[in-house]
Structure formats: C-alpha cells, structure tokens
Amino acid sequence: MSETPSMRTRFIWETSASLLTFVALATLFSSIDLFEWLYEFSRAHEDYELDDVFAALMALPAILLIIVIRRLVDLKREMALRVNAQETARHLASVDPLTGLANRFQFFIDIKQTLSFGLRKKACYALFHIDLDRFKQINDRYGPVVGDGVLKQVANLIEDRLDDQDLLARVSSDEFLLLKPYKRRSDVTDLGQYLVSLLDRSFQYQGVEHSVTASIGIAINDDFTPQNYLNSERLMTSADIAMFTAKSNGRNRCEVYHPTMRQKFEEQTILGDDLIRACEQKEFEAFFQPLVDAQTFDVVGAEALVRWRHPTRGFLAPAEFLDTAETLGLISQIDQAMLEEAIKIRHKIEDSGLVAPRISVNISADRLKSPLFLHMVRNINVDPASLIFEISEAVTFDTLDDMSRYNLEALAEQGFEVEIDDFGSGRASILSLLEMEPKRLKIDRNLIAPIIASEGSRKLVKSVVDMATALGVEVVAEGVETLEHANILAAQGCRLLQGYYFATPMPSDHFIQFLHEKSGSKQATSELSA
Ligand code: C2E
Ligand code: CA
Ligand code: CA
Numbered sequence: 001m002s003e004t005p006s007m008r009t010r011f012i013w014e015t016s017a018s019l020l021t022f023v024a025l026a027t028l029f030s031s032i033d034l035f036e037w038l039y040e041f042s043r044a045h046e047d048y049e050l051d052d053v054f055a056a057l058m059a060l061p062a063i064l065l066i067i068v069i070r071r072l073v074d075l076k077r078e079m080a081l082r083v084n085a086q087e088t089a090r091h092l093a094s095v096d097p098l099t100g101l102a103n104r105f106q107f108f109i110d111i112k113q114t115l116s117f118g119l120r121k122k123a124c125y126a127l128f129h130i131d132l133d134r135f136k137q138i139n140d141r142y143g144p145v146v147g148d149g150v151l152k153q154v155a156n157l158i159e160d161r162l163d164d165q166d167l168l169a170r171v172s173s174d175e176f177l178l179l180k181p182y183k184r185r186s187d188v189t190d191l192g193q194y195l196v197s198l199l200d201r202s203f204q205y206q207g208v209e210h211s212v213t214a215s216i217g218i219a220i221n222d223d224f225t226p227q228n229y230l231n232s233e234r235l236m237t238s239a240d241i242a243m244f245t246a247k248s249n250g251r252n253r254c255e256v257y258h259p260t261m262r263q264k265f266e267e268q269t270i271l272g273d274d275l276i277r278a279c280e281q282k283e284f285e286a287f288f289q290p291l292v293d294a295q296t297f298d299v300v301g302a303e304a305l306v307r308w309r310h311p312t313r314g315f316l317a318p319a320e321f322l323d324t325a326e327t328l329g330l331i332s333q334i335d336q337a338m339l340e341e342a343i344k345i346r347h348k349i350e351d352s353g354l355v356a357p358r359i360s361v362n363i364s365a366d367r368l369k370s371p372l373f374l375h376m377v378r379n380i381n382v383d384p385a386s387l388i389f390e391i392s393e394a395v396t397f398d399t400l401d402d403m404s405r406y407n408l409e410a411l412a413e414q415g416f417e418v419e420i421d422d423f424g425s426g427r428a429s430i431l432s433l434l435e436m437e438p439k440r441l442k443i444d445r446n447l448i449a450p451i452i453a454s455e456g457s458r459k460l461v462k463s464v465v466d467m468a469t470a471l472g473v474e475v476v477a478e479g480v481e482t483l484e485h486a487n488i489l490a491a492q493g494c495r496l497l498q499g500y501y502f503a504t505p506m507p508s509d510h511f512i513q514f515l516h517e518k519s520g521s522k523q524a525t526s527e528l529s530a
Contacts (some may be wrong), residue, residue, distance in 0.1 A: 014075055021064070096170040098148055099155035107169035111179055111232045114167060115221065118181070119229050126188040128178040129217040129239035130158070130195065133251040135174035138210050140369065141401040149205040150212060157198060177236070185220070192218050192254035200252055216254035217243025241265045248323070271324050274310070279333050283309045286341035287505035290514065291360070291476065291498045294490040299518055301388070303360040303498065304342045305505045306334055332367040336376060343382050345508050354515050360388040360419065365395045369404040377411065384415035390442065393422045393433065400436075408436065419476070423447075423464070430464065434471055441468050445479020445499070452484050458492070465493045 094106035102110060111127075118125055132154065139147035155170060158178065162168055167179040182188050195216055202209040219238035223229060242257035244265055249255065278284065284306055291301035308316040325331045342359040349356035367373055368391065389411060395404070411418060417439040423430075425444040433441070443464060450457040465475045477489045480499030489497060503514060 010075075015072060019068070021068070099152055099170050101155055101159070101176075102167065102169040104169065104171040107167065107171060107177055108232070110167050110169075111235075112230075114179060115230050115232055119224065119226060122224055123181050124183070124220070124222040126180050126182050126191075127219045127221065127235050127239045128180065128192065128195065129219075129236075129243040130176040130178065130199075131215050131243050131247070132174040132199070133213045133215055133247070135212065137401075138212075142208070142210070146205050146208070146210070150203045150210050153203045153205070154199060154212065158195070161198070177239070188218060188220065189254075189256060192216050192256070196252060196254050213252035215243055215246035215251050217241065217246055217257065218254060219257040244268070268324060271321060272328055275321060275325055275328060275330055278308060278310075279330050282337065283311070284334055284337045285309050285315075285507065286338050286345070287507055288345065288359070288511040289498060289505040290357070290503045290511075291496050292502050294486070294494050294497050297486075297502070298522070299357055299515060300496065301358045301360060302511065303390070303505075304338045304362075306338050326364065326366065329366065331364040332370055335362065335364055335367045338362070339376075339380065341508070342387065343380055345511065346382070346386050348508070349512060349515060352512060352516070354519055356386065357515070358386055358388055360390050362390045362392070362421065365392070365404070368395060368407055369401050371403060373407050374410050377414070377416070388417045388419055388439075390419045390421040393420055393424070393426045393444075412437070430467055434468070434473060438473060440474045440476055440496075442476040442478055443494075448477050448479040448485060448489070449481070451488055452482070458488065461489070462492045469493055
C-alpha cells in the first residue's frame with residue numbers, strides 16, 4: 001500500500017497536534033498544586049458531591065486520550081481507503097474492463113519498458129496487430145452485448161496461447177496488439193498463420209454462431225541501433241500498415257511489414273482525403289451499360305456503373321476507389337448519386353421520344369441497412385417499374401440484419417424489383433439467396449467467361465438457370481464478351497445478357513445516342529422487311 005506525501009504529512013500533523021494537546025493538559029495539571037487547588041475548589045463548591053467532581057476531573061485526560069486514539073484510528077482507515085481508491089483508479093486506467101487485458105495506454109508503457117530491456121539482451125521482438133474482419137456487422141446486427149461476448153472469447157483464445165514474456169493488449173474495439181520475443185523469423189510467420197487459422201471460426205453466443213476472421217499485420221524489431229530498436233511508435237505504425245495490407249489483400253490473412261507497403265498506405269490515405277472532397281464536389285458520374293434480351297438482342301435495360309471524374313487522373317473505375325469509400329462510410333452517398341443519375345437519364349430518354357429502358361442501380365450493404373434508405377427512395381418520385389436494385393451476393397440472406405430485411409420487403413411492396421448480383425462469386429448457397437425472393441439472378445462474369453472452353457462450366461450455368469427458373473426467378477448473364485457466349489447462354493435459358501459484346505459502359509450522352517442508333521437501325525430493318 002503506497003501513501004501519498006500529502007497524506008503522510010497530514011497524519012504526522014494530526015498525530016503531533018493530538019499528542020501536544022494531551023501533553024499541554026497534563027503539564028497544566030502538574031504545574032499547579034493540584035491537591036491544594038482541589039481543596040480550594042471543594043471548599044468553594046461545598047454543595048456539590050466531591051466524589052463526582054473528582055471522578056469528572058480524573059476522567060477528563062482519559063476521555064481526551066480516547067478521543068485522540070479514535071481520531072488516529074479513523075485517520076488511518078481513511079488513508080487506507082484512499083490508497084485503495086487510487087490503486088483501483090490506476091488499475092482501471094491501465095486495464096481494458098471487457099477483457100481484463102492491458103489497454104492502449106498500458107501497452108504503450110509496457111512496450112517501451114520491454115524494448116529498453118530487450119536492447120540490452122539483444123532480443124528480437126515481433127509486434128502483431130490483430131484486427132477482426134467485419135466485426136462491425138456482428139455489432140450492428142446483434143447489438144453491442146453480443147459483440148462484447150464475441151470479443152471476450154477472442155481475447156481468451158489468444159491469451160491462452162501466450163507465454164510469460166508476451167504482452168497482449170486490446171487497443172480499440174476489435175483490435176489487439178501482441179508483442180512477442182522470437183528466435184527464428186520463421187517462428188513469427190508460423191505464429192501469424194496459426195493465429196489467422198485460430199480466429200477463423202464461429203463463436204457461440206446466446207445460442208447463435210458468429211463467424212469471425214482476422215487480418216494480422218506483423219512488424220519485426222531486429223535492428224539493434226538504439227534509435228530504431230527503441231522506436232516503439234514506428235514499430236506500431238509498421239504493424240498497422242501491414243495489417244492494412246492484409247485487409248486490402250482480401251482479409252483473413254497475415255502480412256509481414258515491408259517498406260514498400262508504406263507507400264501504398266500513404267496513397268490510400270491520400271485517396272481517402274480525395275474521396276471525401278469528391279463527395280462534396282459531386283465528382284461521381286454514372287456510366288451506363290446496356291442489357292439486351294437474349295433472344296432478340298433488343299436493349300431492354302441498362303446498369304448504372306459509377307465512375308469518378310478525378311481532377312488529375314481522369315475517369316477512375318470502381319475497383320480503384322470503392323473499397324476505400326466503403327471503409328470511409330462514403331459508399332451510400334455514391335449509391336445515392338447513381339440513383340439520382342439513373343432517374344435523370346430516364347427523364348432525358350423519355351424527353352427525346354425514345355422508349356426508356358429500365359435502369360439498374362447497385363446497392364451496397366451499408367446503404368441497404370440504412371434506416372434512411374427508404375426515405376431516400378420514396379423521395380425520388382419515380383415509377384417503381386423503371387428501376388431495378390441490384391444487391392451483391394455478398395449480402396446473403398443468412399447474414400441480413402433486420403433493417404436490411406425490412407428495407408428489402410418495403411422495396412418489393414412499393415413495386416421495385418430486386419436482383420441478386422454477382423451470383424456464384426461467393427460462398428452463399430443458391431437456396432439462401434432465393435429466400436430473398438429476388439426477381440432475377442445475375443450470374444457472375446467469372447462463371448460465364450469459361451463456358452466456351454469448358455463443358456463443366458456450361459453444365460454449371462445450365463443447372464443454375466434450371467434451378468432459378470423452376471422457382472420463378474429470371475436469370476441474367478453478365479460478362480458476355482462474344483457472340484458464341486451470347487448464343488450458348490440464350491440456348492440455356494438466360495433471359496437477359498450484358499457484356500462487352502453488346503457495349504461497354506458509356507457516359508449518359510453516348511448511351512442516349514446509342515439508343516437512338518439502335519432504334520434507327522431497328523426501324524430501318526423493319527422497314528426493309530416490310
Ligand atoms: P458489377 O455490378 O458486377 O458490374 C459489372 C461489372 O462488369 C462492371 O465493372 C462492368 O464494366 C464489367 N463488365 C461488363 N461487361 C463485361 C464484360 O463483357 N467483360 C468484362 N471483363 N467485364 C464486364 P465496373 O464498372 O468496373 O464495376 C465493378 C463493380 O463495382 C460492379 O460490379 C459493382 O459491384 C461495383 N459498382 C459499380 N458501380 C457501383 C455503384 O454505383 N454502387 C455500388 N455499391 N457498387 C458499384
Ligand atoms: Ca451490378
Ligand atoms: Ca455483377
């Protein structure tokens with residue numbers, strides 16, 4: 001138990017003051033001739049019972065002594081309570097209350113101490129930055145209590161594998177830092193892989209299974225120049241950058257830091273800043289790619305695909321910025337911008353006297369689960385029959401949260417059609433997807449590309465078409481790059497086709513011109529055949 005200097009001073013003061021009072025009174029009594037004084041006193045107060053007066057006078061020092069002792073005991077107890085409270089506060093400030101692991105601040109102190117000790121022993125250390133993938137979805141869907149339950153289990157799982165010299169901390173919601181000494185470098189990568197597979201599992205909480213994976217970045221500390229070895233901030237930044245790289249490379253994996261990663265990370269940071277500006281400056285534009293009827297090749301629809309009109313780099317494709325936009329929570333704004341562009345082009349086409357095709361827009365998982373989604377859709381004042389919403393297969397029915405389900409049902413009630421996009425690109429089963437009762441299924445272009453060369457691929461596509469058709473769901477094929485693809489797919493029962501064979505995505509003006517040309521050539525053909 002440690003006492004603070006001010007408490008110690010107070011204790012000394014109060015003890016000294018009490019003792020001094022006691023000594024002063026004792027001296028006073030001894031300095032006068034007590035018995036003579038008592039005799040005079042009793043003569044002057046003959047009416048009183050002398051025994052009582054004596055007793056009172058004799059008791060006085062004893063009472064004072066008791067008061068002093070009690071005060072000292074109270075003071076001691078108060079000091080003990082204060083020291084306890086200070087220790088509890090210090091403990092709370094250094095420990096993560098959820099997992100009982102060290103928190104960020106404690107880790108910063110511990111890593112510095114460990115490294116300064118390690119430098120003397122020339123010990124190599126590896127820092128692991130462990131970040132759970134899509135943990136936010138568990139939190140959003142099941143609430144923070146369930147999220148906390150999963151986090152505790154993750155922490156226990158890692159903690160059980162630690163040795164005495166390892167430092168482990170939870171440094172933010174779903175991020176952990178682990179500092180570990182090592183002998184051989186291969187031990188570090190082995191442990192990284194092991195942790196990835198350890199965390200790739202389902203955690204049971206309140207009777208529900210929650211799947212979790214982790215992305216891990218590793219930074220190595222084996223350069224014994226003191227300014228490098230002791231630079232714990234740099235070590236932590238490097239592990240963070242390696243973790244970011246693991247996320248960019250597809251998540252559920254680990255990466256060891258290399259200086260080349262820093263450049264990409266900095267580029268991403270600049271991209272993020274640029275994207276925020278692009279949203280404010282409305283730099284996103286929709287390109288439109290036609291969808292044709294598989295039997296007649298007539299244009300019956302178009303998909304709005306976002307392009308970023310970058311001030312210095314020209315038009316950028318979604319692959320260059322959508323992931324970052326998703327991470328920054330900007331994707332809903334982009335989707336909304338595309339929806340508005342889709343409505344604008346419908347009006348333009350109608351105004352130019354053509355029959356306007358239906359326009360498909362993509363909805364991200366973020367937007368689908370937004371409580372504002374319906375409000376935005378209701379505000380757009382458009383005939384529901386003119387729009388189609390495409391939801392990526394990644395948003396499977398099993399993992400759909402209540403808000404997304406509600407939004408999907410409300411869309412259908414208002415007469416909008418919903419389509420499952422990128423079918424066959426992920427792990428979702430066809431049955432779980434069909435539970436969403438989509439109007440259409442769009443087969444991913446990676447399943448379409450090999451159908452010419454591979455009979456197996458043809459059979460696979462045919463079985464998807466048959467299963468969907470049996471359930472009353474239409475099938476669209478995307479990535480149709482040749483006439484041969486188109487013919488095979490039409491013969492297999494696909495209703496609609498989309499791909500470079502018919503047209504690449506184009507700016508709105510070009511698309512309107514494209515429609516004019518198509519309607520002109522159609523008219524010419526029908527006039528010729530008449
Ligand atoms: P997606 O929804 O599957 O869109 C089709 C993608 O395939 C488009 O790429 C299109 O240009 C490309 N494509 C079309 N035909 C062919 C073909 O014959 N061969 C090949 N190799 N590719 C073809 P894009 O425009 O780069 O878009 C990529 C993805 O970005 C889209 O895939 C979609 O998932 C996403 N995306 C695009 N616009 C939006 C948007 O406004 N919101 C959201 N949330 N996502 C969007
Ligand atoms: Ca799409
Ligand atoms: Ca697609």
